Amino acid sequence: MxxxxxxxxxxxxxxIGLGCMGMSAFYGAHDDNESRSTLHYALDRGINFLDTSDMYGPHTNERLVGSAIKGRRDNVFLATKFGIQLDANDPHLRHVxxxxxxxxxxxxASLKRLGVDCIDLYYQHRIDANVPVEETVGAMAELVTAGKVRYLGLCEASAPTLERAHKVxxxxxxxxxxxxxxxxxxxxxxxxxxxxxxxxxxxSPLGRGFLTGAIxxxxxxxxDDFRRDNPRFQGDNFARNLYLVEQIKAMARDKGCSPAQLALAWVLAQGEYLVPIxxxxxINNLEENIAALNVTLTNSELASIDAAFPLGAASGTRYQESVMHLLAI
Structure with a gap:
């Protein structure tokens, strides 16, 4: 690997890591035994970066990941998150x-559900607009001092917020x-x-599955798949975005790889400091994703992909309006 x-x-x-959210939430029916087998297979193939959150389920995904890594903790770089609370009355609403x-x-609570004594990477899942990030990260730093967390992370933070947090x-x-x-x-x-x-x-380096060409x-x-309510998967937006996927399919055929591998290889090519999840x-999807590591895109191919998918190419916002306000704070 x-x-x-x-x-x-x-x-x-x-x-590449493995995002575990869909094993427990948001993407329709799931099978814990299948997911556990996939987690074991990922570890066997050398993927050690597992990503979960306390809000996936909520809570059930951490328990699933914890059960899967039992006895294999030394082979895992474990990331989880805190900060998003689901609204009890409206599943579309989030509180930070x-x-x-x-x-x-x-x-x-996460340590208990995961069955570990230390979290490798602990993220603030969304920035709380009502609490200075310095206060939140200060508390997270106390977890490092206490030996409960090794490294700190943020999710969906703006560049200025990231700089403020990094100073703490x-x-x-x-x-x-x-x-x-x-x-x-x-x-x-x-x-x-x-x-x-x-x-x-x-x-979501594969566009929530859309860039694989399978949808x-x-x-x-x-x-009960949340994508049914996602603006990019509805109405005219769906049709316009399907046209973008057709371009990926054509480029992938020319390259001799799958659309998913082309899309993932593009992300990997953006810099060595990027680690997509x-x-x-x-298991078959996981194997396909791993094979993307062997797809090398030339400068000419990258330029062609960039021309087909400029900033803002996708039609529709990436979340419902009730969630969009939580991004890039």
């Missing part, structure tokens, strides 16, 4: 909590959505990460 350094002086991790006391309580305690990684159809981090965030020596962890109509989703609960 190829490896990359997460941050300037951070740990060496597998060049960055208060110091909540930081400590959330960490203790070194931030090892910033996790944000990044793919051919979500290139927002290129506005300022990627430059900030590179300047500060912070690793960048793209989630052809909204009916392909289960009734494509999510899947199926």
């Amino acid at each position: 190829q490896t990359r350094t997460l941050g300037k002086d951070g740990p060496r991790v597998s060049a 909590n960055g208060r110091p006391e909540y930081v400590h309580a959330s960490c203790d 305690h070194p931030i090892t990684a910033l996790q944000s959505e990044y793919s051919l159809w979500t290139r927002d981090p290129e506005n300022a965030v990627l430059a900030a990460c590179k300047r500060l020596g912070i690793g960048f962890v793209p989630y 052809n109509k909204p009916e392909d989703f289960d009734a 494509p999510g899947t609960r199926r």
Whole structure:
């Protein structure tokens, strides 16, 4: 397995990680036994960077990951998150909590669910606009001092917020959505990460599965799949975005790889400080993603892909309006 350094002086991790969210939430029906087998297979193939969160389920994904890594803790670089609370009455609403006391309580609860005594990378899942990031990161730093956490991270933070946080305690990684159809981090965030020596962890590098070419109509989703309510997967937006995917398919055919491998190879080519975490609960998809590490794109091919997928190419916002306000604070 190829490896990359997460941050300037951070740990060496597998060049791609495994996003575990879909094993427990948001993407329709799931099978814990299948997911556990996929997690074991990932570890066997050298993927050691596993990503979860307390809000996936909520809580059930941490328990699933914890059960899968039992007895194999030394082979895992374990990342989890805190800060997003789901609204009990409306599943589309999110509340963000960055208060110091909540930081400590959330960490203790995650450690228990995961069945570990230390979290390798602990992220603030979203920035709390009502709590200065310095206070939240200060509390997170106390977890490092206490030996409960090794490294700190932020998710979906703006470049100015990232810089403020980094002054309180070194931030090892910033996790944000990044793919051919979500290139927002290129506005300022990627430059900030590179300047500060912070690793960048793209989630949904395959466009929530859309860039794989396997989704052809909204009916392909289960009734409880959150993508049914996602603007990019609805109406005219779906049709316009399907046209973008057709271009990926054509380029992949020319390259002799799958659309998913082309999309993932493009993300990997954006810099050695990027470590994408494509999510899947199926072994065959995982194997396909791993093979993307062997796809090398030429400068000419990268230029062609960039021309087909400029910033803002995707049609529709990446979340519902009720969630968009939580991004890039």
